[in-house]
Amino acid sequence: MYALLFAEPVLDRDVVRVGTREGIFSSPLIRACAQGDRASIRALLIGFWPFVQAFERAIDQRVGHLPLRPLVERFGQSRVKTFFSEAREAVREMKEEEGSHALLWVAGAKELGIDLNTDQYPQLSSVENLIQASTSDDPVEFFSWLAGVEYLAEELSAYLCHAPAFISTFPSGRWIWGEAHNAHDHHGPSHLEIDEDLARAYHPSNDPQIVGATMGANIRRCIHLFDKAADQIQETLVQPEKVS
Template identity: 80%
Template sequence: MYALLFSEPALDRDVVRVATREGIFSSPLVRACARGDREAIRGLLIGFWPFVQAFERAIDQRVGHLPLRPLVERFGQSRVKAFFGEAREAVREMKDEEGSHALLWIAGAEELGIDLNAGDYPVFGAVEELIRASTSADPVEFFSWLAGVEYLAEELSAYLCHAPAFTSAFPSRRWLWGEAHTAHDHHGPSHLEIDEDLARAYHPSTDPAVVAGTLAANIGRCVQLFDIAANEIAEQMAPQLQAA
């Protein structure tokens, strides 16, 4: 089981969650999804699919390739030897879980008659930026970006899974992808806690304020790109929202 390297979080997670929630609630696309707008829901599922798919692959590329030297220099070889196996296993579990989440995203789309594997769907500019950022070679940026995606997924899921008009749009009356991100049944640290812990471990500074500033900036940029992407998707796939 992964044991966190730091006993205290680098960020005030309640503050980050509020900021993430504000970004989600301000999105015309997401609000329309909550109202049960079929075109908006279709836009959400198709427009963000390239990122959902790429996110799993990005984590897969990290499995077995976490740099060891920065951690040895900081924490010592004996401590890192035990930790490193746990870190690799934690990242591998994230990859496996994101793979299952991608299948749930596909299943939700299929309920609405959308075949994400067969369609030639566009990749919007901000979605491409989200994908590029998730493949960063810098472990600080990579893991803080993963944390940002976790914040987004949890807050988006909490909002839409509690919107009856949204869930009623699915024949099953459930959005399984969202439910997977609102169920907190991890034994040990959550993926969010592990992401922030690893980002902090790889950060060259030991000043908590400096580390917190870096993580907050990366997470904030992730949330901002999600908002921009949602607006781009709305403009192209649910233009009726522009007049709402």
């Protein structure tokens, strides 16, 4: 277990969660999934797969190549060295517990007869926008986006994993990707807390209001693009099942 670089969060997480939840609850695609509509569930798993896959890779690639000098200048070499050592260990432990999130997404789709690894599916423009926005070279924006995705994943999982009609469509009676994001029993800070902590650490300002405004704007943009992608997926990929 390790200590965060900042003792208190710069954002009101309850407020951010409410905004995230409103977008999810108002999405026709997500509501249809919660009601057990198989065509919508297939569209969700297929439509967002390119983003799930690309974002997982972006995390793996970027976290290993973070600029340390700004943090060392601000917090000192000893503290930053300890933080990164313990952060890497925490992420490793969570990876072992949850497995790769991308693999969990694939496994859930496979239960419904969808092979995301071999079948060819379209990548929608709105999903491409999500992917492009997640590859920023700016550490503040990058970690804010990681936080935004964590908010989305947690709220989406909480909603759908508690929707009996959705869960019952999976032969196992479980959505394992969602369960991984609903699990909060790991020791120490969560991914979300680490993401927000690092976004704040890399911000050049020491003013919490300025930092919070920047992070909040980045997170809201992430949520907005997710909502747009969900709408396009619903409009483009939802195909009513044929009744024989």
